[in-house]
Amino acid sequence: MAKHPQYKEWEEKTLGKALQKMPERKAEFKTVGGLQLPRLALPKEIDAEYIQKLGFPGEYPFTRGVQPSMYRSRLWTMRQYAGFSTAAETNKRYRYLLEQGQTGLSVAFDLPTQIGYDSDHQMSRGEVGKVGVAIDSLADMEVLFDQIPLGEVSTSMTINSPAAVLLAMYVALGEKQGVDREKMRGTLQNDVLKEYVARGTFIYPPRPSLRIITDIFEWCGQNTPSFNTISISGYHIREAGSTAVQEVAFTLANGISYVQAALEAGLDVDVFGKRLSFFFGATTDIMEEVAKFRAARRMWASIMRDRFQAQNPRSWMLRFHTQTAGHTLTAQQIDNNVVRVTLQALSAVLGGTQSLHTNSKDEALTLPTEESVRTALRTQQVIAHESGVPDSIDPLGGSYLLEELTDRIESEAWELMQKIEDMGGVIPAIEQGFIQRHIDDAAYTYQQEVENKERIMVGVNEFKSQEEVKVPLLRIDPEVERAQVAQVQKVRSERDEQEVERSLAALREAAQGEDNLMPPILEAVKQYATIGEICDVMREVFGIHEE
Amino acid sequence: MDIEAVISGIGERNSRAIARAISLVEEGNPGAERVLSSLDPPSVEKAMVAGITGAPGAGKSTLTDKLISHCRGLGKRVGVIGVDPSSPLTGGAIHGDRVRMMQHALDEEVVIRSMATRGRLGGLCASAGAAARIMAASGCDPVIIETVGVGQSEMDIIRIADVTALVSAPGLGDDIQALKAGLLEVADLMVVNKADKPGADMLSMELKEAVGDREGRVLETVASKGEGIAELFRAITDVFGKNVNSGERDRRRCEARRAEVVDWSLEMLRPHLQRMAQGEEVLSGDPRNRARAIVQSLLPPEDR
Amino acid sequence: MAEEKRIRRVLIGKPGLDGHDRGAKVIARALRDSGFEVIYTGIRRTPEQIAAAAVQEDVDAVGLSLLSGAHMELFPEVVEHLKQRGAGDIPVIGGGIIPEEDVRALKEKGIRKVFTPGTSIQEIADAFRELEPEGA
Ligand SMILES: Nc1nc2c(ncn2[C@@H]2O[C@H](COP(=O)(O)OP(=O)(O)O)[C@@H](O)[C@H]2O)c(=O)[nH]1
Numbered sequence: 006m007a008k009h010p011q012y013k014e015w016e017e018k019t020l021g022k023a024l025q026k027m028p029e030r031k032a033e034f035k036t037v038g039g040l041q042l043p044r045l046a047l048p049k050e051i052d053a054e055y056i057q058k059l060g061f062p063g064e065y066p067f068t069r070g071v072q073p074s075m076y077r078s079r080l081w082t083m084r085q086y087a088g089f090s091t092a093a094e095t096n097k098r099y100r101y102l103l104e105q106g107q108t109g110l111s112v113a114f115d116l117p118t119q120i121g122y123d124s125d126h127q128m129s130r131g132e133v134g135k136v137g138v139a140i141d142s143l144a145d146m147e148v149l150f151d152q153i154p155l156g157e158v159s160t161s162m163t164i165n166s167p168a169a170v171l172l173a174m175y176v177a178l179g180e181k182q183g184v185d186r187e188k189m190r191g192t193l194q195n196d197v198l199k200e201y202v203a204r205g206t207f208i209y210p211p212r213p214s215l216r217i218i219t220d221i222f223e224w225c226g227q228n229t230p231s232f233n234t235i236s237i238s239g240y241h242i243r244e245a246g247s248t249a250v251q252e253v254a255f256t257l258a259n260g261i262s263y264v265q266a267a268l269e270a271g272l273d274v275d276v277f278g279k280r281l282s283f284f285f286g287a288t289t290d291i292m293e294e295v296a297k298f299r300a301a302r303r304m305w306a307s308i309m310r311d312r313f314q315a316q317n318p319r320s321w322m323l324r325f326h327t328q329t330a331g332h333t334l335t336a337q338q339i340d341n342n343v344v345r346v347t348l349q350a351l352s353a354v355l356g357g358t359q360s361l362h363t364n365s366k367d368e369a370l371t372l373p374t375e376e377s378v379r380t381a382l383r384t385q386q387v388i389a390h391e392s393g394v395p396d397s398i399d400p401l402g403g404s405y406l407l408e409e410l411t412d413r414i415e416s417e418a419w420e421l422m423q424k425i426e427d428m429g430g431v432i433p434a435i436e437q438g439f440i441q442r443h444i445d446d447a448a449y450t451y452q453q454e455v456e457n458k459e460r461i462m463v464g465v466n467e468f469k470s471q472e473e474v475k476v477p478l479l480r481i482d483p484e485v486e487r488a489q490v491a492q493v494q495k496v497r498s499e500r501d502e503q504e505v506e507r508s509l510a511a512l513r514e515a516a517q518g519e520d521n522l523m524p525p526i527l528e529a530v531k532q533y534a535t536i537g538e539i540c541d542v543m544r545e546v547f548g549i550h551e552e
Numbered sequence: 553m554d555i556e557a558v559i560s561g562i563g564e565r566n567s568r569a570i571a572r573a574i575s576l577v578e579e580g581n582p583g584a585e586r587v588l589s590s591l592d593p594p595s596v597e598k599a600m601v602a603g604i605t606g607a608p609g610a611g612k613s614t615l616t617d618k619l620i621s622h623c624r625g626l627g628k629r630v631g632v633i634g635v636d637p638s639s640p641l642t643g644g645a646i647h648g649d650r651v652r653m654m655q656h657a658l659d660e661e662v663v664i665r666s667m668a669t670r671g672r673l674g675g676l677c678a679s680a681g682a683a684a685r686i687m688a689a690s691g692c693d694p695v696i697i698e699t700v701g702v703g704q705s706e707m708d709i710i711r712i713a714d715v716t717a718l719v720s721a722p723g724l725g726d727d728i729q730a731l732k733a734g735l736l737e738v739a740d741l742m743v744v745n746k747a748d749k750p751g752a753d754m755l756s757m758e759l760k761e762a763v764g765d766r767e768g769r770v771l772e773t774v775a776s777k778g779e780g781i782a783e784l785f786r787a788i789t790d791v792f793g794k795n796v797n798s799g800e801r802d803r804r805r806c807e808a809r810r811a812e813v814v815d816w817s818l819e820m821l822r823p824h825l826q827r828m829a830q831g832e833e834v835l836s837g838d839p840r841n842r843a844r845a846i847v848q849s850l851l852p853p854e855d856r
Numbered sequence: 857m858a859e860e861k862r863i864r865r866v867l868i869g870k871p872g873l874d875g876h877d878r879g880a881k882v883i884a885r886a887l888r889d890s891g892f893e894v895i896y897t898g899i900r901r902t903p904e905q906i907a908a909a910a911v912q913e914d915v916d917a918v919g920l921s922l923l924s925g926a927h928m929e930l931f932p933e934v935v936e937h938l939k940q941r942g943a944g945d946i947p948v949i950g951g952g953i954i955p956e957e958d959v960r961a962l963k964e965k966g967i968r969k970v971f972t973p974g975t976s977i978q979e980i981a982d983a984f985r986e987l988e989p990e991g992a
């Protein structure tokens with residue numbers, strides 16, 4: 006078969022360049038039976054429709070993947086995240102992981118931190134240290150990263166509304182360690198829009214929240230260019246009950262809002278555009294999931310290139326992290342969850358994810374045991390090294406079913422996004438409850454299907470066994486909260502109160518005006534102002550969001 | 553909680569007693585009558601009942617929340633009744649208005665109660681009227697009734713209000729059309745909420761045109777930011793004051809009470825009628841004629 | 857009177873800071889579809905706010921949902937605040953990721969029923985229907 010000219014061009018230019026930078030893992034990839042696997046299987050005829058809809062990996066519209074050689078050069082990043090209750094305990098775990106050769110850290114914060122309350126705030130009662138680590142001030146950050154060189158690790162922080170404060174603490178700590186800002190690497194979740202519809206850790210109304218986010222984009226562009234400034238998350242939307250189509254539509258619509266806000270703030274789409282990343286869920290419905298990932302890539306490429314006129318192909322790429330869907334795990338017959346996670350992880354890999362967290366079988370119920378965490382990681386390793394799936398690019402591409410599903414998800418998602426556009430964008434759609442209603446309806450329908458067995462959940466409504474469902478014991482010692490409350494009060498009593506007042510006044514002034522908020526926040530955290538105090542200043546100026 | 557405790561609790565502003573009293577009325581409990589006849593007439597007389605109606609999402613609850621804050625600032629005790637439709641299929645209902653008013657949850661001087669239409673035609677009007685009087689007797693003034701402005705039963709609820717504000721907002725679709733269908737005549741005030749959004753001015757203009765804006769019946773608010781709330785409350789109390797002086801308030805209340813009497817009577821007759829219909833051989837004879845016979849049998853001879 | 861036909865009123869609340877309201881909302885709708893009047897108070901409420909709302913709404917029961925693990929602190933506080941408001945008879949049901957040991961402790965503190973993940977909605981609706989006020 007004669008090579009299609011465009012294929013030849015891809016092979017020579019796009020692929021060639023990529024392979025020089027990052028050669029493939031093996032000289033040749035073979036099936037267990039010894040058959041040679043093609044790098045990229047193609048239709049007999051490459052026609053205009055193929056070029057337009059699928060193209061080649063690493064090229065617009067990226068349907069088949071964002072890298073030219075995908076997993077043949079480098080496997081996805083296996084990133085497992087975990088949360089502990091105290092900064093000291095978490096620090097111990099981090100240092101252990103770093104000694105084991107891991108280079109990426111991932112921080113889960115407790116809910117008061119995520120909502121900008123100090124540990125001794127009355128709303129924090131009972132929640133301190135429960136779903137992650139409590140950070141009240143720079144002092145806690147110093148403990149969390151004690152003896153960890155911030156210039157050498159990359160840190161991912163699941164933090165949204167107060168992302169600017171945590172980023173400032175991280176940078177302040179880096180400066181104390183003498184690390185160049187340019188060398189600091191990490192990812193902020195920083196996706197507040199989805200909090201209003203799915204996860205609930207909002208503080209301020211949407212508009213000022215968008216301003217804080219664009220301030221972070223701008224400041225990071227100039228100071229910490231290696232930070233991924235946002236992880237636009239469909240995962241939580243899906244977990245809240247949405248369908249796959251809704252997950253794509255609402256996530257990309259949120260992405261559009263961030264890009265628009267940044268453009269309105271005068272930022273360059275090709276500077277912040279390539280620091281945008283995404284985060285999706287993967288359920289057990291393999292074919293729909295693979296189609297979803299491919300459709301999302303194709304859509305985002307067109308949004309960035311055609312709508313926002315980004316020039317750099319890197320700005321067109323939808324790079325994403327995947328987590329297997331927590332809501333699909335069952336308390337009944339808990340071992341079945343390992344199988345579910347395997348299928349879900351497989352769908353993420355078949356869909357071309359850049360990194361993956363596989364849930365442990367007991368993750369929906371408790372902090373997973375070491376053994377179940379290991380099995381979750383092994384699941385990824387089996388897929389990576391035994392399944393053969395990563396050895397040929399977009400291995401399901403061209404399947405009649407997959408391509409049809411990809412097209413369907415794309416067109417239905419566009420339709421939903423158009424409705425949001427017609428309302429004036431995501432913020433009015435949130436205000437009118439449009440997005441929430443769609444998610445709630447889908448969640449309710451799903452549950453009803455389970456209840457009346459239209460949807461079979463193995464071990465739950467069919468194939469049940471006699472065993473009693475038991476939630477394993479997980480008790481965070483209430484002492485953790487008492488100690489943390491004492492710690493924040495000690496910090497407040499030992500710092501220079503006048504300097505704190507002065508820095509908070511400067512922040513208030515910036516918030517009332519248009520200056521970037523990062524410098525005054527940075528100054529305030531250096532004076533050991535607490536997260537609650539800093540967020541309170543902004544609450545005063547920006548107001549608060551009520552559900 | 554026994555009836556005596558409920559009765560004395562209302563005057564003492566006891567939340568539980570007020571809540572129980574409203575339930576007794578809603579459930580058709582015989583004790584309700586003693587409770588209702590114990591209500592302090594001057595308090596009931598004095599209290600202003602304000603109706604807030606409009607399409608879903610127009611901002612009624614947000615507006616109500618801000619009106620509560622405003623009234624609390626004036627030292628007033630406030631009652632709020634949030635009305636939602638019952639599902640005709642199951643009889644159930646979801647009340648979400650409270651979500652926007654939770655900041656007042658711990659304020660003992662704010663009484664909030666959700667009520668469902670419970671599938672009765674005029675019946676809810678009666679229950680909501682009684683609930684408003686119970687709140688008034690406990691010192692609430694104003695009492696605000698929030699209800700979705702669609703359908704006949706909601707129009708009825710609005711009739712028990714002394715003053716009615718119809719809330720609309722830009723971006724909700726073809727509301728002006730819907731507004732014209734009857735509500736414009738009922739409403740004393742037209743509120744264009746979400747004045748921060750494009751299209752608000754246009755909507756105001758259209759409304760002014762439609763009602764021939766006499767004496768500023770059309771107002772703009774941004775409920776989410778608390779803008780225009782003081783003005784709205786003043787406009788409501790102005791209408792109320794004027795109507796008190798002109799006797800219009802009493803005329804309206806008479807009319808509403810008369811309607812309420814009819815509603816209650818029908819409600820009270822219903823179980824009897826049901827029992828009488830039980831005995832009927834319904835397949836023989838036309839139902840309408842059978843009804844006539846039943847009613848005739850209930851009426852005094854001179855009215856038959 | 858038609859006592860068994862009486863419409864039941866329940867309040868569904870989420871105390872604490874956890875914003876995962878999928879379960880609470882699904883339950884609220886399911887209860888509505890089973891003929892209940894459901895008052896939903898939204899996320900991020902204090903136990904005291906929930907108790908105060910329950911009293912004003914004169915509900916027959918309160919349902920609490922919480923996934924963050926703060927149930928041992930927050931659920932009993934709702935019961936306490938109901939008592940303080942003279943409404944200790946209103947039964948409280950809790951749901952969430954709640955270990956066996958905690959279920960027992962919560963029941964001792966006055967939580968009438970505790971549901972863990974995987975309970976069918978039907979079962980939960982039935983529980984609300986069958987609940988009698990404390991001491992009845
Ligand atoms: N932009 C804007 N949004 C508002 C305003 N008032 C209310 N909203 C939003 O509109 C939505 C619906 O409000 P709600 O009070 O629940 O409306 P209701 O259904 O009429 O009671 C909520 O998201 C409010 O935050 C306003 O003045 N401006």
Ligand SMILES: [Mg+2]
Pocket residue numbers: 612613614648649698
């Ligand atoms: Mg409302």
